[in-house]
Structures are given as C-alpha cells and as structure tokens.
Amino acid sequence: MTPYRAIAFSGSLRDGSSNTALVRMAQRLAPPQLAVDIIDWLDQLPWMNPDLEPDPPAILQQWWTALRDADALIVGMPEYNWSPTPLAKNALDWATRPPDDRAIAGTAVAFLSAAGRGGGANAQANLTTILGYLGAHMVEEPPVRLSSVADRLRADGTTDDPEIEEAVRAKMEAVVEALRARDAAATDTAPEA
Numbered sequence: 346m347t348p349y350r351a352i353a354f355s356g357s358l359r360d361g362s363s364n365t366a367l368v369r370m371a372q373r374l375a376p377p378q379l380a381v382d383i384i385d386w387l388d389q390l391p392w393m394n395p396d397l398e399p400d401p402p403a404i405l406q407q408w409w410t411a412l413r414d415a416d417a418l419i420v421g422m423p424e425y426n427w428s429p430t431p432l433a434k435n436a437l438d439w440a441t442r443p444p445d446d447r448a449i450a451g452t453a454v455a456f457l458s459a460a461g462r463g464g465g466a467n468a469q470a471n472l473t474t475i476l477g478y479l480g481a482h483m484v485e486e487p488p489v490r491l492s493s494v495a496d497r498l499r500a501d502g503t504t505d506d507p508e509i510e511e512a513v514r515a516k517m518e519a520v521v522e523a524l525r526a527r528d529a530a531a532t533d534t535a536p537e538a
C-alpha cells in the first residue's frame with residue numbers, strides 16, 4: 346500500500362528547539378504507512394494579509410500545494426504566552442485560505458507540544474477548535490503535551506525517555522487511524538458504480 350503522506354513543521358525557530366526535536370522524532374517513529382516530510386521554510390511566508398491572495402506569492406502557493414498534496418499535517422507547537430507562536434499561527438492562518446477553497450480542508454492535523462507547565466495545552470486548544478470548524482480532521486487523542494522536557498530531548502529527535510517516544514509513536518499511529526477512518530467514510534458514502 347502506498348503510504349499516507351504527511352508534512353511536518355516546527356513552530357519554533359530556536360536552535361535546539363524541543364518542538365523541532367519532536368517533529369524529527371515523529372518522522373523517525375511514524376509507522377511505515379505514514380511518510381513524513383519536514384518543511385523548514387514557513388518563516389519565509391509573508392505575514393497574513395488578504396491583499397496578497399488575488400496574486401499569491403510563490404512561497405504561499407508552495408505552502409498551499411504542500412498542504413493539498415499531503416494527507417496529514419504534523420505541527421511541533423510551542424506555547425508563548427498561552428498562545429501558538431507567531432510562526433505557527435501565521436502558517437496556520439494561511440492554511441485556512443483562500444476562504445472558498447481552504448488549503449487545510451480534509452487534512453488530518455496533529456499537534457505535538459513541548460512547553461512549560463501546561464505542556465502547550467493553551468496553544469493547542471484554540472487552534473484545534475477553529476481548524477476543526479474550518480474542515481481539518483483534528484487528531485486530538487492521544488494528546489502530546491509535554492511539560493519541561495527540554496533536558497530529555499536531543500536536537501536530532503532522539504531521547505532516552507521511553508515515555509516520550511511512546512507518546513509520539515502513539516500519536517503517529519492515531520494519525521494513520523484517522524486517515525483510514527476518513528477513507529472508509531468516503532467509501533461508504535461513494536455512489537455505486
């Protein structure tokens with residue numbers, strides 16, 4: 346079977362970022378049915394400005410194409426002041442455009458967070474609600490909201506903590522299950538030939 350295709354990005358630009366490490370871990374631990382490509386150019390997107398939509402710059406078209414070609418989107422989601430980072434928010438706002446043909450519609454979306462005390466729950470919550478409303482398939486369970494784990498993650502996405510690996514592995518398996526359920530639902534509703 347051809348694997349499902351996921352793209353993944355980190356909402357942190359920081360050298361040694363825990364969330365970039367989680368994205369690399371997700372790529373490494375994803376089951377064979379899910380091929381994960383990491384993209385690292387979303388900081389080049391323009392700030393959200395609907396004036397750009399009639400003649401979208403090449404990088405925005407590249408983002409929309411990457412989303413439309415993917416079955417799933419994995420986001421390493423840090424939390425700044427109870428919110429997603431500007432990079433993540435901007436990329437995801439663009440993902441909800443254009444309004445009559447949202448690039449993220451139909452995509453399975455999974456958040457992985459390494460943050461402070463709350464583990465990124467606030468950053469995940471608001472976007473989970475709105476992206477689901479706008480047509481993404483939010484893979485909420487099992488949550489990956491890791492608190493104060495920076496000293497247990499290496500930049501290459503490895504760790505000596507089996508619980509972190511298990512959490513990320515389970516999330517990637519949940520993404521595959523969500524895509525299978527999506528496909529099964531589409532088959533059930535397809536008109537008979």
Ligand SMILES: Cc1cc2nc3c(=O)[nH]c(=O)nc-3n(C[C@H](O)[C@H](O)[C@H](O)COP(=O)(O)O)c2cc1C
Binds near residue numbers: 358364463
């Ligand atoms: C400006 C700023 C605000 C932050 N606010 C929060 C917060 O509200 N909740 C939280 O859990 N952590 C917060 N943190 C801590 C970050 O989530 C933590 O440093 C995390 O490791 C950043 O992700 P990274 O390692 O991928 O860069 C904040 C950090 C910064 C720089």
